[in-house]
Amino acid sequence: MTFDLDRLFTGPEDPATAGGYRDHPKRVGFFTDTSICIGCKACEVACKEWNAVPEDGLIFTGMSYDNTAGLSADTWRHVAFIEQPRRLGHQEAWLSPADVPEQTAAAARTRDPASLGMPAPASPGAPPGEARDMDFRWLMASDVCKHCTHAACLDVCPTGSLFRTEFGTVVVQEDICNGCGYCVPACPFGVIGKREDDGRAYKCTLCYDRLGVGQEPACAKSCPTDSIQFGELDELRDRAARRLDQLRDAGMASARLYGHDPGDGVGGSGAFFLLLDEPEVYGLPPDPVVTTRDLPSMWKHVGLAAVTLLAGIVMVTLGGGR
Amino acid sequence: MSDGQAGSQTDVRLDDDPGLRPEREAVVGAAGRPRRRQRGERLMVPEAEFRSYYGKAVINEPTWKAHDIAGYLFLGGLAGASSTLAAAGELTGRPHLARACKTGALCALGGSLYALIHDLGRPGRFLHMLRVFKVISPMSMGTWILSGYGPQAGVAAATAVTGWFPRLGRAATVGAGLTGTLVATYTAALISDTAVPAWHDGYREMPFLFAGSAAASAGGLGMLAAPVGEAGPARRAALAGAAAEFAATKLMEHRLGPVAEPLKHGLGGRLLRVGQALSLAGAVTGMTAGRRSRAAAAAGGAALLAGAISTRFGIFQAGMSSSRDPRYTVEPQRARLARAETEGAVT
Amino acid sequence: MNPPAGIGSWPVLRQLTGPDRLGRAAAVKSRGSASLEARTATADRVVKSICPYCAVGCAQNVYVRDEKVVHVEGDPDSPVSRGRLCPKGAATLQFTTGSGRMHKVLYRAPYAADWQELDLGTAMDMVADRIIATRRETWEWEVDGKRTARTMGIASLGGATLDNEENYLIKKLLTGLGVVQIENQARVCHSSTVVGLGTSFGRGGATTFMQDLQHSDCIIIEGSNFAEAHPVGFQWVMEAKARGATVIHVDPRFTRTSALADLHVPIRAGTDVAFLGGIINHVLANDLYFREFVVNYTNAATIVGEDFRDTEDLDGLFSGFDPDNRGYDTDTWQYEGMTVVAASGKRDEEYDRRTRHGSSISSAGRGEMHGSGGAALEGTPRRDETMEDPRCVLQILKRHYARYTPEMVERICGIPRELFAEVCRHLVENSGPERTAEFVYAVGWTQHSDGSQFIRAACVLQLLLGNMGRPGGGIQALRGHASIQGSSDIPTLFNLLPGYIPMPHAHAHETLGDFLRADATHKGFWAEMNSYMVSLLKAWWGPAARPDNDFCFDHLPRLTGSHSTYDTVMAQLEGTCKGYLLLGENPAVGSANARMQRFGMANLDWLVVRDFSLIESATWWKDGPEIRTGELRTADIATEVFFLPAAAHTEKSGSFTNTNRMLQWHHAAVEPDGDARSDLWFMYHLGRIIRERLAGSTDPMDAAVLDLTWDYPVEGSVAEPVAEAVLAEINGWDADGTPLSKYTQLKGDGSTACGCWIYCGVYADGVNQAARRKPAGEQNWIAAEWAWAWPDNRRLLYNRASARPDGRPWSERKKLVWWDEEKGEWTGYDVPDFERTKRPDYRPPEDATGVEALSGIDPFIMQADGKGWLYAPAGVIDGPMPTHYEPQDSPVPNPLYGRQRNPARMVYPHEHNRYNPSGDEPGASVYPYVITTYRLTEHFTAGGMSRNTPYLAELQPEPFCEVSPELAAERGLEHGGWATIVTARNAVEARVLVTQRMAPLRADGQVVHQIGLPFHWGPNGLSAGDAANELSSIALDPNSHIQEVKAFSADIRPGRRPRGPALPALVAEYRRRAGVTERTGTEV
């Protein structure tokens, strides 16, 4: 068995090929186009239904229409809702406060947007008494496990519970996981979690069982507007590139792709997105890096430290008196 | 896999006219009027420096429990370094020191294994750790290291206590002493190999910090359990360890910049400072009063052990709090992107 | 690729020996993973079904294994849904198989503190006994000397969630028993749609189908939150958008629909008539209407009688108003030279004149008979094809809307002129021969005290723009429940018989002939009403219905006015209505003034609730809000309550009619567990037991029920009636029992039987056409072979209008149905909504009647004159043209007229139903804000189907209200905190969501803050809280009796509401401050 530690995490190879599958199907994944998401959460429910994921709390968060809050062991699809004083393409929202008494308007403006969980109102400036087309948009985006090309969760898993499937996806094997919890902090996207009462780790399986019988994942299947597009990754990447051009041409300057680039810190993800703002606005890391990329260096430092420890103890034992 | 499987099953067209755009090409807002004096989107409020999703963490907080995993970090360090110190003692004719360290190491090992298994969601599946041999997983490597180290540490302690099979005992002692260094340090890779900002970003210093802390705790154990006469290496190990730990911490704090905040403030920061203070106090006590008085040595040793515990819990907590605040994840990544951009612009 | 067995399965060995050295993939695959199998693949069978929630009617595949439903997902073959589901549809498995469902019969004895379990058979016997006894006790042969042959002691409510077959049996059995108070959600949901669309076009259903939205060039979604309430249907808006359509959302709130629109137009709730009137004015004043369409296909050229006076002349009243009756005498509205049979109250006067019998009894709710057929009229109207005559409809319209200027729109609706101009521009630019625009609405329009007129206004506009009957055009009424269209077609409604035949009113000595003479029109298809009616009577009373006994016409109980669900509540409070069947409706949460609903139920002798779980309407006696405030005490409540668990759609077969009149069959996948039974089972066996009890009775009051045909085959271990047998009866058969295939085969001589004439053809050739599932991908976009739509499987109504008068398409781009000269017939993509061989140049002879009387350019074949009605001389009882009135409770004065509110609206003064002062009235400022209530994607209606379903409940776990930052600042409301909202009826609490999506508006010089309040919650279930309907009042549209819950005034304050007796005290304190009396808000 030979390992070239430095080359472990940079290979251009298809992950299923790298994983030792011969004659595997083409790599599949998701292109989630958030610009056509209607925030219906069918994806969240369809996922829970198919995978029998438990309900995880009836908590009103005040985060716009998001009461699920984020991905976890019990939420494998999560729809984010963002209200922003910003324009969406040429959309006209006409939500300007109409000639509200100045002190009320001022009081509304001074509310701390963070504490309200909502964006600050647009700055004043229009003549009083006249409604304006204020800049406003409501973004919705369905997040999911990225099925990273270089998946930290998978790399660190000490049991081989997390593994790469023949479809190039990353899956937890329920019959193996011992709940060591290592994958949880390893994921740079905050996707995987440990279900406390069950003790094992869970996340999106990209519906491994459905793929096996030629069916598309439950979330993509249900999505009413095709915001979640499932397919072969190469094809999806082409489609996404075309879509980006289309949106940019239509004045949606803020459109961007996220996770599509095989050159990024996780080698590109199997689930990538078209976003309309910076990733962190959606709760996504702006420049995720698979932690194991630094592992060779970590091992070197550990080795050095171990040698230092040995040397130190030898020295303190040999040197000095009794 | 047939063709249909690779794509969407609901992507059905009613019109068979391929010239027509499908719904997913809908461009929202396309029919609105372009703004006067401006085309398309524009920011109304100046972009705040830092943005996040309702202040929610980007990464998921580790599910590890502090008493288990911070405890494991401490006990593993103590066991490993103690075995090394025991070997050193054994080879340099300090039988009491050696024996104290060997039994101490075995106890610490037992404790660490207990903590490790206790933290598992499915403790009954502990042996699944031996399904694979993964160099890319510090926990897997740790398991194999412990599998190599554990029996040796056990034989070393058993032979030392019973006096049976001295040769075997010596071989085991040396083996445990060598592998012990890895047991004491690999845990740095274990926690650094995560997306937790304060842990990951400190991966260069962390092994040294852990090595130092381990040495200090093993020294403390030696001071506590071995006669003053034989405890010289322990006292010096404690001092050197505490100093190394201190230096590594400072270096790390310096290099991490804003991400070091949780190492300095909050619960993690407080524990770390207490840990450093206790370690230094214990080491200094050892080097001074501890050279003469068994009681002082014991007190110093205890302080060192407490210091090491506090340090490991401090590191643990600092990581936890850095994972909860999206700032520590987003800001360094933003800075990295900005750097890449300027570098890109230069080249 | 799969792991080997034995020691060789040790992954470390596989790492060493295989290509996966690092142990990331192939080497570590477990045995579990290797043997993983999808439930979809291991199922024993896949059963075709339809989503039970909303009226989009998404197709579902139900996977069954070991006689258990293991999975439900979308059926990709469906042309409507294409396999997709919204969160509710996606939660169907949990909803039908989860712990939220009850499987035991429960019984609460009078005054008892708790439930006890009861055997199903015993419960059925007890219910049958109660019905028989109450019926005997309350039977009325006559009222005021006129035969009624009915009981007012029993009422039923519910049907929109049920199958057509179930509704059919409910209507048949209860009518046979003499019950007239039969109602369902259609009343509270879209009844005004039937009036608005029916009087304008001839049929009360959506004029088009959802898939056709893709062909629209401009979609105006107004009064609907399409993306949230019909999420899967919304994909067709996105299809249109992808092809360049402009999407405009006119809504008080910025919603998930707005988020995907090009233009969001914030509007003050309740002011759409002013807005649409403004557009009508823009179109007329600038000659932007589609002239050729308007002249030929509408009544624009028709001359109105000279006595007509407009609201513009009479300060908000049309001519003929009678303040004592709070209604209009519509004589002066008529066309010159014609008599129009008024559809509602006044219809009976017409009846009296035409039949020369007896006196009039006031009636109501007749507008809804236009569900299939416009108002009846006689004679030939005078027309001026130049449309210059000052009394022609076009000129009258012009004058009527002249004051609806952009300035007025801004004052009333709070819509800036600039924005209004933009809407006008988009709409006009996208109408005409080459382009079409479509309106989409739902209950944001229907639920107003002049709701029918909201819809009428859109009809007028769409007719003027020539957008009717054409691809991408029309008016898409998005209806609510899975089969609410079906429960209007086969109506569990008091005023209708199947197929929109009116229920007869009480008259002295009325014969079937008299009834038909009074109600049938003489032109158009409705002239065949005798065939429809006689066939219905044959279907119900079989051999007992003979020509010599008027086909048992006298077995039908008679109406004596309005017996709508809200009248039933009053009757319960008065004590006349003693027994109540709730068959899938939850009035304690869903109906206006929920509190009044509960007080009504607390006055009943017995109540039967059939539902999946213990909804609020089943438990109010135990832990309802009034028990908590101490206003009612369990120990004082005499009502006996039966709870009977219902079977889910996966456990029974039947058809749902979706929002586009399409009947889709769902097949039973499994048998229900425990005591759960279908409503078909319940009605059938209830009827069987009652008939067994009464067998041999010679009491004439029992004749109708004993004469019913009631011999349906049963199957399975629970003796479930065969739904298809019921469908066959609905479809109808000839004298030999051969299924009919078209309603034109129906006869008035008793040789055919048909349970619902408009559904005739659904069982053509003995084949269940509703069960057809030819995949969408294998047909054109009309998908005519997917299920079956009424009428005659047409999908886009009035499609004759998609061609020019000469029969050629208006344009290549918008071609749908056209005249094929060679073949001598109408042809096209859809089934032509016209007599197939009637030439475009056909003109009827003077004396023609019936279908003959329709010319080749009369696309609205159910209308008596074949035209679309810009002006409704009959059928809408509060005015021939829509005009703006303020809602019943409104903080804003009406700037147009001295009349603040719709003068003909129905109010119900009662101590539990006080109205807020409005406009300029003193005390109006105590309730200064506008509330609008609505739905969320994540929940369903009164919540019985979502609040007990964990996957849905967790998505919107608590009731909340949406307020603007400005209102939050003004009232000190804190985001995430609590607010208390107060009206003259009650007060509720909700969490506060401060959002810019709610923008204050400026109306008539004042700032108007609107508060958004979803109405899904009630005290029971996983996600519980106060119901919005605690706040709403009973104030109804006079045509359809729909309640106004989309706009009313209220106050809001920070903090939770008081508990216990302090709650009514708070409400009383507000009333006192506002000076509310029993007369407040009740003026004409």
Ligand SMILES: Nc1nc2c(c(=O)[nH]1)N[C@H]1C(S)=C(S)[C@@H](COP(=O)(O)OP(=O)(O)OC[C@H]3O[C@@H](n4cnc5c(=O)[nH]c(N)nc54)[C@H](O)[C@@H]3O)O[C@H]1N2
């Ligand atoms: N998810 C979900 N889907 C449903 C249902 C459900 O409960 N949940 N219910 C089903 C049923 S029963 C029905 S009837 C339909 C109803 O479907 P919709 O009518 O779309 O539902 P609502 O949310 O009640 O109201 C629609 C919109 O009308 C707006 N509105 C209120 N007042 C006015 C007004 O005066 N003018 C205008 N222009 N807009 C106004 C509200 O802000 C709201 O956005 O949905 C069906 N589908």
Ligand SMILES: Nc1nc2c(c(=O)[nH]1)N[C@H]1C(S)=C(S)[C@@H](COP(=O)(O)OP(=O)(O)OC[C@H]3O[C@@H](n4cnc5c(=O)[nH]c(N)nc54)[C@H](O)[C@@H]3O)O[C@H]1N2
């Ligand atoms: N304030 C306000 N009030 C409103 C509205 C609003 O917009 N605002 N909207 C109105 C509208 S449009 C509607 S349609 C109503 C809806 O009001 P409701 O009809 O009262 O509400 P649902 O919760 O749909 O009640 C239907 C019940 O039928 C049960 N059910 C479903 N399927 C079956 C079945 O097969 N058999 C039996 N026996 N039971 C079944 C369900 O569990 C549910 O409890 O609310 C109206 N009320």
Ligand code: SF4
């Ligand atoms: S997103 Fe996280 S959980 Fe998913 S594959 Fe990547 S690292 Fe693993």
Ligand code: SF4
């Ligand atoms: S928790 Fe389970 S899946 Fe995650 S790393 Fe540990 S064993 Fe692997």
Ligand code: SF4
């Ligand atoms: S792919 Fe499957 S497991 Fe993953 S989010 Fe979608 S439904 Fe859930």
Ligand code: SF4
């Ligand atoms: S991604 Fe699709 S299913 Fe999910 S919320 Fe958006 S539109 Fe709904």
Ligand code: SF4
């Ligand atoms: S609730 Fe309506 S839109 Fe949603 S899946 Fe069911 S039928 Fe379709």
Ligand SMILES: [Mo]
């Ligand atoms: Mo409805």
